[in-house]
Amino acid sequence: MKKGSLSYCGGNDSGDSGSEEGMTQGKNKFVDGGTELSLWTFQELHVAFYTTMADLWNEEHPDEPINLTVTTGESHSLHSKLLVACQAGEGTPDIADIEVGYYGSFLKDDYLLPINDVVEPYEDEIVMSRVKMYGKDDNWYGVDFHLGASVCYYNMDVMKEAEVDPAEIVTWDDYIEAGKKVLEKTGKPMCAAETADLFLPQLMLLEKGVQYVDESGQPNINTKEHAEVIEYIRDMIDSGVCEIAPGGGYHMEEWYGHLNGGEVASVALPLWYMGRFLDYCPDLEGKIGIYEIPVWNEGDTREVLQGGTGTSVIKFTEQADLAKEFLAFCKLSEEGCKYEWNELGFDPIRVSLWEDPEITENKDNRFLKYFTTNPFDILKKNGTDLTAPDISGGYSATYSTLVSTTYANAFELDTETPAEELLEMEEASIIYDE
Numbered sequence: 001m002k003k004g005s006l007s008y009c010g011g012n013d014s015g016d017s018g019s020e021e022g023m024t025q026g027k028n029k030f031v032d033g034g035t036e037l038s039l040w041t042f043q044e045l046h047v048a049f050y051t052t053m054a055d056l057w058n059e060e061h062p063d064e065p066i067n068l069t070v071t072t073g074e075s076h077s078l079h080s081k082l083l084v085a086c087q088a089g090e091g092t093p094d095i096a097d098i099e100v101g102y103y104g105s106f107l108k109d110d111y112l113l114p115i116n117d118v119v120e121p122y123e124d125e126i127v128m129s130r131v132k133m134y135g136k137d138d139n140w141y142g143v144d145f146h147l148g149a150s151v152c153y154y155n156m157d158v159m160k161e162a163e164v165d166p167a168e169i170v171t172w173d174d175y176i177e178a179g180k181k182v183l184e185k186t187g188k189p190m191c192a193a194e195t196a197d198l199f200l201p202q203l204m205l206l207e208k209g210v211q212y213v214d215e216s217g218q219p220n221i222n223t224k225e226h227a228e229v230i231e232y233i234r235d236m237i238d239s240g241v242c243e244i245a246p247g248g249g250y251h252m253e254e255w256y257g258h259l260n261g262g263e264v265a266s267v268a269l270p271l272w273y274m275g276r277f278l279d280y281c282p283d284l285e286g287k288i289g290i291y292e293i294p295v296w297n298e299g300d301t302r303e304v305l306q307g308g309t310g311t312s313v314i315k316f317t318e319q320a321d322l323a324k325e326f327l328a329f330c331k332l333s334e335e336g337c338k339y340e341w342n343e344l345g346f347d348p349i350r351v352s353l354w355e356d357p358e359i360t361e362n363k364d365n366r367f368l369k370y371f372t373t374n375p376f377d378i379l380k381k382n383g384t385d386l387t388a389p390d391i392s393g394g395y396s397a398t399y400s401t402l403v404s405t406t407y408a409n410a411f412e413l414d415t416e417t418p419a420e421e422l423l424e425m426e427e428a429s430i431i432y433d434e
Contacts, residue, residue, distance in 0.1 A: 023073040028054035034067035035322055040082060041097040042075035043309075046145075049339060053330045066326060075099060086111040086314065094317040095327055098142065100308040100389065101403075104396040107136060108217070108434070113313040113320055114139035118328035126332060126349045133388040134310040142310025143331040146346030148270040149379060149386070150203050150306050153277070154289045156372055158265040161186050166266075166291045170302075172204070172232070175294040179241035182265045189243040190265045192255075193233050195408040196248035198399070199306060203268055204229045206304040206387050207295055212402065217393015221402065222427040227419035230410045234419075237411060244412055256280035268293050270306045271347040271375050274367050278345070289372045292381075303382040306389065341367075347379060354379050394432035401430045 026047035039050055047070045054068040071093070072078070079102045085091040086106065098106055106112055119131055119140055127147055134142030154166045162182040169175050179190030193200055205211070205226060214220040236242035243264065247254030250269060258264060260281040267273075277288060292302035311331060313323045330336045337350040341359060345367040353359045360376040362368060367375075389395070406426045414422060 023071055023078075026051050026070045026072070028052075028058070028066070028068045030067040031058055031065045034058070034065035035319060036067050036069070037095065037319060037323060037326065038093040039068060039070045039095040039097075040078060040093045041070060041072050042078045042099060043097065044072050045344060046070075046097060047072055049336075049344065050330065052339065053336055054326070056335055057326060057329055064322065064325075066322070068326075082106075082314075086316070089316060092314045092316045094319055094323045095311065095313055097309045097311050100310065100391055101399045102396055103134060103142065103310050104217075104391050104393060106312070107134070107141060107391075108393060111315055112141040113315050113317070113324065114141060115143070115313060115324050115327065116140050118324045119143065119332065122328065122332040122350075125352060127351065127384045127386065129305060129384075129386055129388040130308070130349045133305075133308070133391060134312070136392055142312040143327065144308045144310060144349060145331070145340055145344070146270075146272050146308070147349050147379070147386075148272055148305045148307050148388075149303050149347055149375075149382070150199075150268060150270050150293050151290050151303075151375065151378055152266055152268045152293050153273070154266045154291060155262055155264070155284065155287060156289045157262060157287050158182060158186055158188055159289075162265075166289060169291070169294055170298050172294045172296060176236060176239070176241055179236070179265070180239065183240050186265070188263060188265055190241045191236070191267060192243045192245035192250075192264055193237060193407070193411050194245050194249045195412050196252075196403055197250065198402050198407060199250060199269055201226075201229050201233060201407065202306060202389065203293065203304055204232070204296075206306075206389065207293075207300060209387070211390040212398045213390055213393050213395050217395070219394045219398040219401075219427055219430045219432055221398060221406065221430075222420075222423040224420075226423055230419040230422070233411065234415060237415075248408070251276070260284060262287075272307060272345065274371070274375070275345040278366060278370055285370050286372065288370070290375050290378065291373065292378055301382055301386070303378065304387045308389075347375060351384060393434075394430065397430050397432040401426060405429070 028051040050070050054066050058065045082096055083105060116139060130144045130147060131140050159166055162185040164178045164181055169178050182190050208225045210223060210225040212221055245255050246258045260283050295302050311327055313327060317323050337348040337353055340346040341348050354376050410422055
């Protein structure tokens with residue numbers, strides 16, 4: 001998915017040591033006799049995480065030290081480079097971060113190693129849907145950085161001016177009625193729809209139990225439920241409750257300025273978006289409340305999982321066992337999950353941390369200090385039986401169509417064509433080579 005240009009270059013020995021233009025590297029503190037491992041990531045903020053965890057690994061595993069080199073670069077070019085290397089069978093890293101929109105391409109062509117053996121010891125301690133989504137045929141291939149629980153972020157200044165209490169919003173119909181009140185009293189829209197990404201319609205579809213691919217992995221966007229969601233959002237736009245996101249998406253510079261300026265009342269996004277507020281919306285500190293997402297029917301589970309990055313071991317590695325053990329240590333250990341929350345603001349997939357007061361009540365934590373409500377209250381309320389996107393088979397090809405043409409046409413360029421007809425044409429345009 002399209003990401004903002006985050007600049008969290010880290011690592012204990014980071015620098016411009018990349019071999020290609022636009023590529024940078026970070027390293028842990030190398031030790032004599034350490035096994036060399038390489039890792040590619042598309043996010044600079046992940047570099048310090050991995051190098052820190054490699055140093056911690058070396059402290060806890062002195063008989064199996066690791067000398068880790070982390071390479072980072074622009075997302076699309078790095079994923080393309082990784083795919084070409086996998087196709088050639090050479091030049092690949094041992095481990096790679098693969099963004100959810102690209103993951104299906106690597107999964108379908110068997111470029112990844114199963115990691116069941118290193119995940120199973122943690123199975124009772126984590127939200128497994130965040131591992132199983134990166135799997136096929138009873139094997140698991142990746143682990144995420146976060147739970148990615150979707151919530152609704154409300155600008156409480158706007159809510160107070162409109163005399164709307166977000167805690168009383170349960171269904172999408174409630175949300176629209178509240179949005180009409182917000183628009184009438186403040187002149188501001190309740191939310192925004194993207195034309196270059198898919199977070200709002202995907203959230204609504206997941207709540208209906210519908211995926212973008214069918215059980216066999218075939219593109220499946222031409223469904224009755226999808227048409228209903230598109231028409232519902234169109235109605236929101238027509239009423240003024242919803243606008244088109246400036247820049248086309250929630251990770252665009254134009255959008256961040258609009259959001260920071262208090263020009264929109266709310267946005268529904270995963271909890272990992274907390275970091276975007278801290279980075280791009282300094283004027284909203286102490287003004288944003290985090291509440292459960294609206295649902296179609298009262299009583300439905302008010303939480304789904306969205307976005308993500310599957311960290312995986314590439315099958316061409318010569319250090320398969322060590323790479324898998326290190327991956328599990330980074331992503332599933334208590335130390336790794338604490339780092340991900342404290343430093344990156346990622347809602348942990350390790351459930352025990354949701355009940356740890358050192359995590360949930362830390363008054364010095366910059367994420368807890370920024371928001372007016374505690375995100376862990378939502379995690380604890382909704383539990384672990386959560387719906388994640390199905391990213392198997394043709395998901396990558398389907399995603400590409402959705403974010404390049406489908407939602408731009410649906411919400412801005414071709415709003416007069418009935419959703420059913422539009423989706424029939426859009427699905428026919430998806431190029432998916434099994």
